[in-house]
Amino acid sequence: MKVWPSFLSEYKTYLKLERGLSENTIVNYVLDVEKLIQFLVENKVEVSPIDIKEEQIQYFIYTISATLNARSQTRIISGLKSFFNYLIFEGYRNTTPLELIEVPKTGRKLPDTLSVQEIDLLIGGIDLSKDEGERNRAMLETLYSCGLRVSELVSLKISDLFFEEGFIKITGKGNKQRFVPIGSSTQKYILLYKDVVRSHLVIQKGHEDTLFLNRRGRQLTRAMVFTIIKDLAVKINLSKSISPHTFRHSFATHLLENGADLRSIQMMLGHESITTTEVYMHLDRKFLSEVLNSFHPRG
Structure with missing residues (x-):
């Protein structure tokens, strides 16, 4: 089984340099392969990535x-x-043992959404008497008004703020900007936090340009943002x-409901494919009827 780690190491380098994937994505891809390796070890199956057969992969998936x-x-199958x-790309194999393996059918889960009123209630629930209150309000306003991923929010830099032009620069998946x-x-909320609260923190080395910081002057973790939002929901x-x-x-969803086109939403979200953005078209029949009546010549 020693041969697997060397292939996995080369694979990680390929994902990073050739495909330009983010560290989080690479970790997930590697975990998928490690699950297979663990299965082979537990079942005492000594086979290399070059020699493994479809039947062995099928038994793993069945398990x-x-x-x-x-x-x-x-x-996991995708990974x-x-x-x-x-x-195959590197010439180690001629075929893939997953060629005939089908993925299980999954229903497309519609994303949960909040109404504007619910978002206002959440942000209104923030205790602004505490220093972190101004930070939390600025973070949630940024999440909602810019449609950021949590990883994009916590890694946002002060040098990414182009307020005079009305934009912020986001580094998304695969380091695409x-x-x-x-x-x-x-x-206004970002500047209030940055100039009034953040300016009084003792900022740790390497975090001088990071916008949203914890009390110790370091970049917030994604888990911390999850906790802040969960606590507000309970409150x-x-x-x-x-x-x-x-x-x-x-x-x-709110952009779409108010008439924005999918292509514009796709660009703001940083989706590579328009089909990813189409999941947001889960509007109720009443709204769709209103669109038809308002914009179609035979409406």
Whole structure:
């Protein structure tokens, strides 16, 4: 089994340098392969990535299906396909052992959203008498008004703020950069936090340009943002299960409901494919009827 780690190391380098994927994405791809390696070790199956057969992969997938839902199985199969396609690309194999393996059918889960009133209630629940209150308000306003991923929020730099032009620069998945419009009210909350609260922190080395900091002057973790939002939901007795991504979903949905086109939303969200953005078209029939009646010549 010693041969697997060397292939995995080369694969990580390929994902980073050739495909330009983010560290988080690379970790997930590698974890998928490590699950297969762990299975082989536990079952005392000594086979290399070059020699492993379809039947052995099928048995692995059959085993994990007992404990993982269809979506998780699909994730792992996709990761393994990527790994074995890499081996073909490098000339280690001629075929992939996953060629005939089908992914389980999964229903497309519609993203949860918040109403404008619920977002106002959440932000209104922030205790502004505490220093972190100004930071939290600025963060949530930025999440909602710019549709950011939580990883993009916590890594936002002061040097990424182009307020005179009305934009912020975002480094998204695969280190791809995009410019996202930012409204004047959100700019106001960011500046209030930056100039009044952040300026009094003892900032740790390496975090001087990071916008949102914890009390120790370091970049916030994604988990901390999750906790802040969960605590606010409890505080206002919100029954929905929400996360930072809920603000991103709400951003896209509210734009769509108010007449924005999918292509513009796609660019602001940083989606590579328009089909990813189309998941936000979960509007009720009443709204769709109103659109038809308002804009169609035969409406």
